[in-house]
Amino acid sequence: MLAPPPRNWVYFLNSAAEELRHSAQISARRTHYVVESSVVVRGESVASMVAGAELTRLFCDSPIAGLNDVLLAGSSQHLQYANAAQRDHLAAVSAKEFSAGATTRAVIIPIRKNAAWWRLAHDERLAFFNPSPGKEGHTTIGERYAGRIFRQLLHARYDAAKPPYDFVTYFEFNEADTSAFTALLGELRDETLNPEWRYVEMEQEFWLRKVG
Amino acid sequence: MLAPPPRNWVYFLNSAAEELRHSAQISARRTHYVVESSVVVRGESVASMVAGAELTRLFCDSPIAGLNDVLLAGSSQHLQYANAAQRDHLAAVSAKEFSAGATTRAVIIPIRKNAAWWRLAHDERLAFFNPSPGKEGHTTIGERYAGRIFRQLLHARYDAAKPPYDFVTYFEFNEADTSAFTALLGELRDETLNPEWRYVEMEQEFWLRKVG
Numbered sequence: 001m002l003a004p005p006p007r008n009w010v011y012f013l014n015s016a017a018e019e020l021r022h023s024a025q026i027s028a029r030r031t032h033y034v035v036e037s038s039v040v041v042r043g044e045s046v047a048s049m050v051a052g053a054e055l056t057r058l059f060c061d062s063p064i065a066g067l068n069d070v071l072l073a074g075s076s077q078h079l080q081y082a083n084a085a086q087r088d089h090l091a092a093v094s095a096k097e098f099s100a101g102a103t104t105r106a107v108i109i110p111i112r113k114n115a116a117w118w119r120l121a122h123d124e125r126l127a128f129f130n131p132s133p134g135k136e137g138h139t140t141i142g143e144r145y146a147g148r149i150f151r152q153l154l155h156a157r158y159d160a161a162k163p164p165y166d167f168v169t170y171f172e173f174n175e176a177d178t179s180a181f182t183a184l185l186g187e188l189r190d191e192t193l194n195p196e197w198r199y200v201e202m203e204q205e206f207w208l209r210k211v212g
Numbered sequence: 213m214l215a216p217p218p219r220n221w222v223y224f225l226n227s228a229a230e231e232l233r234h235s236a237q238i239s240a241r242r243t244h245y246v247v248e249s250s251v252v253v254r255g256e257s258v259a260s261m262v263a264g265a266e267l268t269r270l271f272c273d274s275p276i277a278g279l280n281d282v283l284l285a286g287s288s289q290h291l292q293y294a295n296a297a298q299r300d301h302l303a304a305v306s307a308k309e310f311s312a313g314a315t316t317r318a319v320i321i322p323i324r325k326n327a328a329w330w331r332l333a334h335d336e337r338l339a340f341f342n343p344s345p346g347k348e349g350h351t352t353i354g355e356r357y358a359g360r361i362f363r364q365l366l367h368a369r370y371d372a373a374k375p376p377y378d379f380v381t382y383f384e385f386n387e388a389d390t391s392a393f394t395a396l397l398g399e400l401r402d403e404t405l406n407p408e409w410r411y412v413e414m415e416q417e418f419w420l421r422k423v424g
Contacts, residue, residue: 005331009372063372075370080292083335122338123295158287160221160275160372 008076009063010154010168012108015054017069026067028058032212033106041189043202046110046164047071055208072110072206073161074154074168081129086139093143095150098172104210106172107181109203110156110165117199128196136193145184149173165202172210220288221275222366222380224320227266229281238279240270244424245318253401255414258322258376259283267420284322285373286366286380293341298351305355307362310384316422318384319393321415322368322377329411340408348405357396361385377414384422 013020015032033055038048049055049071058064063075079087098104117125129139142151150172157166173181185205188194225232227244245267250260261267261283270276275287291299310316329337341351354363362384369378385393397417401409 005327063374065372077370078330078332079334082333084333087333118290120291121294121296121299122291126334155370158289158367158370160277162275 005078006076007061009060010074010076010152010170011058011060011064011067011070012072012168013056013058013067013069014049014071015056019067019069020056023058026058026060026064027062028060028064031057031059031100031210033057033208034211036207036209037205038207039205041109041203041205042200043112043204044164046112046202046204047206049206070161072108072165072168073159073163074156075159076152077155081126082139086143090143090146094146095148095173097150098174098210100210100212102209103175104172105175105178105181106170106208106210108206108208109169109171110163111167111169111200112165112202113199114201128194134192135195136187138188138194138196141184141187141194145180148177148180149184218288219273221272222286222288222364222382223270223272223276223279223282224284224380225268225270225279225281226261226283227268231279231281232268235270238270238272238276239274240272240276243269243271243312243422245269245420246423248419248421250419251417253321253415253417254412255324255416256376258324258414258416259418261418282373284320284377284380285371285375286368287371288364289367293338294351298355302355302358306358307360307385309362310386310422312422312424314421315387316384317387317390317393318382318420318422320418320420321381321383322375323379323381323412324377324414325411326413340406346404347407348399350400350406350408353396353399353406357392360389360392361396 011028035049035051035053035055037051038045055071058067067073082090129137131137131140152170154168154170155166156163156168171181189197191197223240247261247263247265247267249263250257267283270279279285294302341349343349343352364382366380366382367378368375368380383393400406403409
């Protein structure tokens with residue numbers, strides 16, 4: 001029997017949060033960041049991170065009950081749109097997580113889709129991920145960048161905390177690939193190339209340095 | 213703009229639970245049941261309900277933080293396998309929730325699937341729901357009973373409480389249709405008709421009367 005797929009619960013907290021001062025007993029992999037900037041792309045701001053502030057990520061195998069001061073959080077889930085060929089191709093070509101360092105950038109983008117999206121049946125949503133005449137679609141766009149940009153999708157829509165975002169998307173790359181990353185964002189947001197984005201009603205970017 | 217799809221959080225509690233004595237302030241639709249029997253079908257028992265005990269369902273528009281004494285709980289989510297034609301057909305033909313009464317039965321079946329299921333890509337899981345030569349599949353089996361048996365699927369796999377079940381499936385029917393319901397269960401569990409069931413590692417039935 002193969003190992004079960006990993007299930008992770010991920011929490012981003014301001015490093016100065018009172019919660020973290022007392023969190024030594026929490027079993028988690030800790031990653032440290034410095035905030036460079038934040039940009040409201042669509043809709044409202046769902047979290048506040050000031051340039052220069054320190055941020056900590058707790059990467060856990062189990063959820064942490066009653067954690068306070070959380071800025072953004074989500075959990076990994078089973079694949080909802082990738083088919084077996086796409087899953088295997090992405091596993092073969094995708095960049096791994098980058099080491100912390102002066103040239104390692106991380107970007108966190110919480111996203112909320114509108115009610116019309118969630119009313120769609122599965123085949124209607126899936127069609128947006130694959131190519132069709134006149135549009136490239138989310139999966140094909142993403143595959144072109146997978147070798148240079150580490151990606152992780154966290155789900156939040158069904159969290160009991162009911163946050164104002166459905167997903168926390170997380171990226172890492174070498175700063176030399178910053179223009180590739182902004183090109184990826186531009187293509188995903190191009191509603192001709194990727195009509196899925198018509199359903200995005202809130203999107204906010206947090207640009208970080210991964211320092212430890 | 214159409215209304216968003218309903219999102220409901222559902223909690224089943226022993227009616228004698230201390231929590232319920234103090235729950236008057238919880239905004240929920242309350243439904244009352246009497247337990248008739250429980251059956252461990254596969255795997256371990258995940259909840260205990262004694263014959264004759266009273267059970268209460270809290271049906272909520274928002275999650276309830278810190279609710280204790282919960283026997284089973286889950287939330288409604290977006291469609292993960294139904295295509296638009298199946299969704300529309302089921303909406304047209306499906307039985308509505310039944311009124312409480314002496315002839316109204318309810319059955320709750322928590323289910324957990326194994327790690328191999330959750331490792332599958334989406335197209336691999338979807339294939340189990342649709343017919344193919346030699347097998348009918350989950351969706352087609354279910355459609356034949358949808359007019360007589362009210363069904364609701366609740367998800368629990370990603371709850372922060374990390375319960376030992378992935379789904380809480382809930383059914384209601386008139387006791388005159390009991391044999392139809394047991395036929396439905398038999399067909400879903402027939403691994404030739406429905407090979408999906410090879411991945412089910414825990415399944416327990418709770419048979420109830422819906423009394424109020």
